[in-house]
Amino acid sequence: MNVGIGLPTTIPGTTGEVLVEWARKADAGPFSTLAVLDRVAYHSFDPFMALAAAAAVTRRVRLATMVVVAPLRNTVLLAKEAASLDALSGGRFTLGLAVGARGEDYKIAGVDQRGRGRRLSEQLEQVRGLWEDGRIAPQPDGRPGPPLLVGGSSGEALARMARYADGYAHGGGPARAFASAAAKARAAWLDAGRPGTPALWGMAYFALGAGSAESGANYLRHYYAFTGPFAEKVAAANLTSADAVIDFLRGYRDAGCDELILFPTLSASDQVDQLADIVS
Amino acid sequence: MKAVVVGGGPAGLYFALLAKKANPSDQITVIERNPPDATFGWGVVFSEETLGALRDADFESYDEISTSFARWNAIDIYFRNSRIRSRGHVFTGISRKVLLNILQRRARQLGVDLVFGQEIGDLAALREADLLVGADGINGRVRQAYAEVFRPTQVLHPTKYVWFGTNLALDAFTFIFRRNQDGLFQVHAYPFDARTSTFIVECGEETWRRAGLDQASERDSIAYCEELFGEELNSRRLLSNRSLWVNFVTLRAETWHHENVVLLGDAAHTAHFSIGSGTKLAMEDAIALVDALRRHGQLEAALTDYEMDRQPVVERFQAAALESSRYFEDVSRYERFDPQPFAFNLLTRSGRISYVNLTLRDPAFVRSVDAWYAAAATGSANGAGRLTPPPxxxxxxxxxxxxxxxxxxxxxxxxxxxxxxxxxxxxxxxxxxxxxxxxxxxxxxxxxxxxxxxxxxxxxxxxxxxxxxxxxxxxxxxxxxxxxxxxxxxxxxxxxxxxxxxxxxxxxxxxxxxxxxxxxxxxxxxxxxxxxxxxxxxxxxxxxxxxxxxxxxxxxxxxxxxxxxxxxxxxxxxxxxxxxxxxxxxxxxxxxxxxxxxxxxxxxxxxxxxxxxxxxxxxxxxxxxxxxxxxxxxxxxxxxxxxxxxxxxxxxxxxxxxxxxxxxxxxxxxxxxxxxxxxxxxxxxxxxxxxxxxxxxxxxxxxxxxxxxxxxxxx
Known part of the structure; x- marks a missing residue:
């Protein structure tokens, strides 16, 4: 299992300077991937912009969206942005897409939330087609485009993933929940008659070091406030010690995860160092 | 801490006594609208695992419970004039009344304030306590009062069932399937002391109407069922206790806590009676809640932790209970089966027990199923008793x-x-x-x-x-x-x-x-x-x-x-x-x-x-x-x-x-x-x-x- 780290693009107070420094450290560290979340109606950086900046200061680490809310975006421009980022980074990008869960993101973008699943299906088909046509962006190494992940826990999302994507982006939870989702993702893939196997990505949050737990939890309560009581559960699941991180990594590895992304809940860049110590 | 518990059933009493024991300076009050010795239903069932949890949580009450219960390890399946017995399923049953008496005594002994025969008045006044515990059952007022937060959903199951007792002392969890001119009836029965057993009768709604049970008095219902199951009852009687035909309701709630209010047991969730887990889940809820309160200084963190701990467990039981209830709703589909596969299908109905689990519990039974399967597959009557492969x-x-x-x-x-x-x-x-x-x-x-x-x-x-x-x-x-x-x-x-x-x-x-x-x-x-x-x-x-x-x-x-x-x-x-x-x-x-x-x-x-x-x-x-x-x-x-x-x-x-x-x-x-x-x-x-x-x-x-x-x- 590869272990990646998130960029703190959604943590209020994070500056561009912090993001760039964070990306440099991640590239120098034991991480396979540098990933970003996506929210529109929030004090957060645009995921593609942030990864473009990261691409400029990194050479090795892969870049990923985990995940971008596709139905909010114009499909052609989305395809172009993603392919551009892939080219800019020398083919290091993985595009994760989902319908997202936040009504306010749809509201502010002026997009109807109804039918978002069907819209995502169409977008996936279209994005792949645009990449393969090769008319809208450079193609590094002649590949048609970056790998595609789809997130979401419903059967519809898994069917969509198996039909159009290369892998599954799980939304977080204990290892047992991941294992169950992974089994369903593989079953959906097999049922669809897709050759090969889906890449299975997982995610979790962490806050390391003395005094970090409380501010990490506060951030998560705020970020997930739209889910009501669920926010408290996310906050309670935050990984706040080396032991907790190691247990979690073992659990996910045993559950068949290919790539686990640990997202920060504090933007102090010593979080990268502390996580690097544990992961390496 | 000052806590008010609404409902003096197993969940409420067990929570109260565990909380008081954990922190004797807490002030815990249980308010129950019925008198102390009024109880509905007959016996309740616990698995070994649950008993272990009860032993660890409070040895004194466990000790009393364990001297009062009936213990058995077999499941009997009466189907088509045969009885199939499967062993290795360790269960204990106890009279619900005895259980409540034990819990009441233990709670009093620890200094819990028990108030019986009192309806709760104004919930807002009760919320002045540090914690309000809704342990008031499926129709509980506490959940209903904050329904927009708890967001409960209720699903009505299609079959009709009734809880009887019987003075027939069973030595196994007993399923009986019997078809008469009106349709197919099934019984879920289990002992809870040396003399008495719970005897639940279930049937489809059409069967129930054809039998006239929709019009029948309690006495008529008993007479009908005593005649139908006369052979198994062996001239023993069915006993009533407000025994009415009802449909089971599966209750789910999105969340079980709100500010200083928390739900326990049937007030938060129910699981179909055919997997016998209601009281078990309720008492485990109580253990988890007290544990969470002890570990967290903040109430919100404790209640969240309790919910995170318990919801996945309850969801698994509800999923298993749903599979089990569907099996009984559609059981006529399997009436043409021979007794061995019929029994195996019944025992594995909820998805919790598989071939491997059953082999560990009762290798002889599984061997008999394998033998039946091999004989049926090869057309040879000599399969039984020989070395038989798994199906x-x-x-x-x-x-x-x-x-x-x-x-x-x-x-x-x-x-x-x-x-x-x-x-x-x-x-x-x-x-x-x-x-x-x-x-x-x-x-x-x-x-x-x-x-x-x-x-x-x-x-x-x-x-x-x-x-x-x-x-x-x-x-x-x-x-x-x-x-x-x-x-x-x-x-x-x-x-x-x-x-x-x-x-x-x-x-x-x-x-x-x-x-x-x-x-x-x-x-x-x-x-x-x-x-x-x-x-x-x-x-x-x-x-x-x-x-x-x-x-x-x-x-x-x-x-x-x-x-x-x-x-x-x-x-x-x-x-x-x-x-x-x-x-x-x-x-x-x-x-x-x-x-x-x-x-x-x-x-x-x-x-x-x-x-x-x-x-x-x-x-x-x-x-x-x-x-x-x-x-x-x-x-x-x-x-x-x-x-x-x-x-x-x-x-x-x-x-x-x-x-x-x-x-x-x-x-x-x-x-x-x-x-x-x-x-x-x-x-x-x-x-x-x-x-x-x-x-x-x-x-x-x-x-x-x-x-x-x-x-x-x-x-």
Whole structure:
């Protein structure tokens, strides 16, 4: 299992300077991937912009969206942005897409939330087609485009993933929940008659070091406030010690995860160092 | 801390006494509207695991409970004049009244304030305490008062049931199935002390009405049931305690806490009585809540932790309870079973106990099931008592074909065929599928014509050259792997003319594509090609293509021919009302929608001499779509038209549906088709290990299983 780290693009107070420094450290560290979340109606950086900046200061680490809310975006421009980022980074990008869960993101973008699943299906088909046509962006190494992940826990999302994507982006939870989702993702893939196997990505949050737990939890309560009581559960699941991180990594590895992304809940860049110590 | 507990049942009392014990300076009050000795229901059941938790939480009450309970380790199943006994299931039962008395005494001893015979007044006033615990049952006021936060949902189950007691002392958990002139009745009974047992009677609503039980008084109901179960009751009496016929309600709530209010037990969740877990879950809730309060300084953190701890556990029990309740609702489907598979099916109904679990609990019982299975599979009456393999290794006879075991493996097309011709890659894949040990391997869906291919790399069987290559592959699979091989034959219909599937499926070819056909001119995906509606000439042509392919398949030496009526391909597009909107003889009613697929089956049947299977999508996974009921009707017709096996799959008739890929997701369809249409089935869909295979087979839910198998070394 590869272990990646998130960029703190959604943590209020994070500056561009912090993001760039964070990306440099991640590239120098034991991480396979540098990933970003996506929210529109929030004090957060645009995921593609942030990864473009990261691409400029990194050479090795892969870049990923985990995940971008596709139905909010114009499909052609989305395809172009993603392919551009892939080219800019020398083919290091993985595009994760989902319908997202936040009504306010749809509201502010002026997009109807109804039918978002069907819209995502169409977008996936279209994005792949645009990449393969090769008319809208450079193609590094002649590949048609970056790998595609789809997130979401419903059967519809898994069917969509198996039909159009290369892998599954799980939304977080204990290892047992991941294992169950992974089994369903593989079953959906097999049922669809897709050759090969889906890449299975997982995610979790962490806050390391003395005094970090409380501010990490506060951030998560705020970020997930739209889910009501669920926010408290996310906050309670935050990984706040080396032991907790190691247990979690073992659990996910045993559950068949290919790539686990640990997202920060504090933007102090010593979080990268502390996580690097544990992961390496 | 000052806590007020509403409801003096097991959840409320146990919470109160544990909380007081953990922190004697806390002030805990329990308010119960009934007097201390009033209780409804008879006995409650605990597993060993629950007793262990009770022992660890409070040894004093555990000690009293354990000297009062009845303990047994057998499950008796009375079915068709026989009794099957399965051992190794350790349970204990205790009178609900005795349990409450023990908990009341212990709570008082610890200094809990118990108030009986008092209705709660103003909830807002009660919330002045630090914590308000709603342990007031399924109709609890606390949950109802904050329903907009807790967001409860209630599902009414269709069967009628009634709780009786009896002075018959049972020595096993007892299920009785008895059919009379009114219908099928079942009993769930278990002892709870040396003299008394709980005796629950359940039946379908129609049966209940035919028996006049909708009009019957409590006394009449007792008389009816005493006569019906006179043999098992052995002249003992049924006892009533406000015993009314009701429907079970499964309650779920999105969240169980709000500010300083928290729900416990039945007030938060219920699980169908047939898995006997209500009191167990309630008391475990109490343990978890007290534990969380002890570990967290902040109330919000404690209540969140409690909920996070308990919700997944409760959800698992509710899922198992739902499976169990469905089994009893549909149990008449299994009345034709012999007692051994009937009992095995009953014991594994909830999904919590598998073949392996049951083998550990009662090897002798499982051996008797294996023996029955082997005897039935081989037609030999001498199976019993000998060394018997698990059901997975029993042979299967389909017409003249004999499969060495009950496992099938299918390959996923890699789209490497050229002009429909299979290659070395296909042979390699089929051989490695056979290396799993599966007795039967299935090809990818192979087209009857160039236009019937999914992609330009799909295999076909429509030229003599194809037949030559397939013939060599069949011979190699027979000789080198010792397996049997099925040709899966189909026509892609509107899912044809697609790009290779490695980069995604249902993505139309931009160049070099071909015209696609379907029942109606509706594209499979929004950006897909709009198919042409099949006309009479095209239908005749496709029938001819299928029969020609079937004849070629015979020459190739295939052991089984499977026709594809699934996943939205051409023939399935006629079956589903979502893709078939024709107004002629081939659209509209289910009989009309089945007409063309049946014509293909008839034509093939007349030319193909070997066993014939049909792969059928048993549901569209859409409300207005083809349903499992429809699938049973179609499967019945297929049986009458000479089909020997139904390969039951799910969905894909339309691109956007509401699928569920949970473990063994196709098995309910295989089960219903097998046992209602009475035709052998091949079960498929998230069947990961031999344990699932043995469970499915021994329970009579399918005759053959397609093991999930991902070829991890594609080249």
């Amino acid at each position: 997975m290794f029993a042979p299967l006879r389909l017409g003249a074909l004999r499969l060495a075991n009950r496992v099938a493996a299918a390959i996923t097309g890699e789209d490497t065929a050229r002009n429909g011709s299979p290659d070395e890659g296909h042979l390699r894949q089929l051989l490695s599928a056979a290396e799993t040990g599966a007795a039967l391997v299935l090809t990818e869906m192979t087209a009857v014509s160039p236009d019937g291919r999914v992609t330009s790399g799909s295999t076909g069987l429509y030229t003599v050259e194809h037949a030559e290559v397939w013939g060599r592959i069949v011979a190699a699979v027979h000789e080198r792997a010792g397996a049997r091989i099925a040709l899966s034959l189909g026509h892609a219909g509107r899912r044809g003319s697609m790009r290779p599937r490695r980069e995604g499926i249902d993505r139309p070819l931009r160049q070099g594509g071909w015209t696609v056909w379907s029942a109606s001119p509706i594209a499979y995906t929004p950006r897909g090609q709009v198919p042409r509606a099949m006309d009479d000439g095209e239908m005749r042509k496709v029938i001819r293509q299928f029969t020609e392919a079937a004849e070629l398949a015979g020459g190739c030496g295939f052991d089984l021919l499977e026709l594809n009526l699934a996943h939205g391909y051409l023939l399935a597009s006629f079956l589903s009302p979502l893709s078939n909107q024709r107004t002629d003889d081939y659209g509209g009613s289910l009989a009309n929608r089945t007409r063309f697929p049946l014509a293909v089956v008839d034509a093939v049947r007349s030319r193909w001499k070997g066993p014939l299977a049909v792969k059928l999508s048993a549901s569209d996974w859409m409300l207005a779509g083809f349903s499992l009921d429809d699938a049973v009707t179609v499967a019945t017709a297929l049986k009458h038209h000479g089909c020997d096996l139904i390969h039951a799959v799910m969905g894909q008739n339309v691109a956007e549906s509401r699928p569920d890929y949970g473990r063994m997701f196709g098995v309910p369809a295989a089960d219903r088709i097998r046992n209602e249409a009475e035709i052998p089935t091949l079960a498929a869909g998230n069947i990961p290990t031999s344990d699932e295979v043995n469970t499915i087979l021994a329970a009579g839910r399918a005759d053959l299983c397609l093991l999930d198998w991902l070829d991890s070394t594609p080249q």
